[in-house]
Amino acid sequence: MTATVIDGKAFAAKVRAKVGTHVARLKDEHGITPGLAVVLVGEDPASQVYVKMKGKMTKEVGMLSLEYRLNADAAEDDVLRLVADLNANPEVHGILVQLPLPKHMEEAKVLAAIDPAKDVDGFHISNVGLLATGQKAMIPCTPLGCLMMLRDHHGDLSGMNAVVIGRSNIVGKPMAQLLLGDSCTVTIAHSRTRDLAEVVRRADIVVAAVGRPRMVGAGWIKPGATVIDVGINRTDDGLVGDVDYAPVAEVAGAITPVPGGVGPMTIACLLANTVTACCRAND
Numbered sequence: 001m002t003a004t005v006i007d008g009k010a011f012a013a014k015v016r017a018k019v020g021t022h023v024a025r026l027k028d029e030h031g032i033t034p035g036l037a038v039v040l041v042g043e044d045p046a047s048q049v050y051v052k053m054k055g056k057m058t059k060e061v062g063m064l065s066l067e068y069r070l071n072a073d074a075a076e077d078d079v080l081r082l083v084a085d086l087n088a089n090p091e092v093h094g095i096l097v098q099l100p101l102p103k104h105m106e107e108a109k110v111l112a113a114i115d116p117a118k119d120v121d122g123f124h125i126s127n128v129g130l131l132a133t134g135q136k137a138m139i140p141c142t143p144l145g146c147l148m149m150l151r152d153h154h155g156d157l158s159g160m161n162a163v164v165i166g167r168s169n170i171v172g173k174p175m176a177q178l179l180l181g182d183s184c185t186v187t188i189a190h191s192r193t194r195d196l197a198e199v200v201r202r203a204d205i206v207v208a209a210v211g212r213p214r215m216v217g218a219g220w221i222k223p224g225a226t227v228i229d230v231g232i233n234r235t236d237d238g239l240v241g242d243v244d245y246a247p248v249a250e251v252a253g254a255i256t257p258v259p260g261g262v263g264p265m266t267i268a269c270l271l272a273n274t275v276t277a278c279c280r281a282n283d
C-alpha cells in the first residue's frame with residue numbers, strides 16, 4: 001500500500017483564501033479590520049522564523065499585523081504590561097505570545113494575563129476549560145489544523161481509535177479533547193507509556209507530537225491507518241517529522257508530509273481564529 005498524501009499546504013491555502021474573503025467583507029460592510037498582535041521575547045531562531053511567517057500571512061489576508069519584540073532579558077512585568085496594553089487596544093482582536101518564553105518567566109502567568117476573548121492560541125485556562133467541557137472555546141491552532149485535515153479526509157471520525165503520542169498543553173492534550181469531541185476512542189501515549197508500539201498499532205488515527213525525529217516507525221502502524229505528523233525537527237538531513245515518512249507511507253492509508261502538512265495549517269488556523277475573535281468582539 002502507498003498512502004494518500006494529505007496536502008496540508010494546499011488545504012491551508014484554501015483556508016487562507018476563505019479567511020481573506022471574510023476579512024474583505026468585514027472591511028467593506030462593517031469598516032472593521034481584524035488585527036493580530038504577536039509578541040516575541042528573545043532571539044530563539046525557530047521562533048523568529050515562525051513569527052516572521054505569521055506576520056507575512058496575516059498581512060497577505062488583509063489583516064492588521066502588529067509585532068512586538070522584547071529582549072531575552074526583559075522583565076516578566078514588561079511582557080505583562082504589553083499584554084495589558086494589547087488587551088485594551090480595540091484594533092487588536094488576537095494576541096499571541098510566542099512560546100517558549102525565557103526561563104525566568106512564568107509561562108502560565110503570562111498566558112493567564114491575555115484576555116480570553118483575544119486568546120487566539122487557545123492557551124488561556126478559561127479556553128482550556130471551555131474546550132474540555134465541550135463549550136465554545138478558542139481552539140489551539142495546531143490541533144485544530146489536524147482535526148480539519150482528519151475531517152476532510154474521513155468525514156465522520158465517530159468510533160475510530162485515535163492515539164495521540166505526546167501530552168503537551170499546546171498539542172497533545174487539546175488534540176485528544178478535539179478527537180473525543182468528534183466521538184473517537186482516544187488514547188494519549190507518552191514517554192512513560194508501556195509497549196508504545198503495541199498501543200499505536202491499535203490506532204485508526206495516529207497523531208505524533210513528541211519532537212523526536214522519525215520516532216514512529218512502519219512497524220507501529222496498522223495497515224491503512226491515518227498518520228498525522230506534528231513534528232518539526234531540524235536534523236543534518238534538514239526538516240523531518242516525528243514519523244519515519246517513507247517506510248510508514250508504505251503501510252499507512254494516509255499521511256501528512258513534513259514540511260507541507262500540519263505546519264501551514266497551524267498558521268491558517270491562527271488567521272481563522274483571529275477572524276473568529278474579531279466577529280465575536282463585534283457581535
Ligand code: GUN
Pocket residue numbers: 096097098099100121141142170
Ligand atoms: N510555539 C510553538 N508552537 C506555538 C503555538 O502554537 N503558539 C505559540 N504561542 N507558541 C508556539
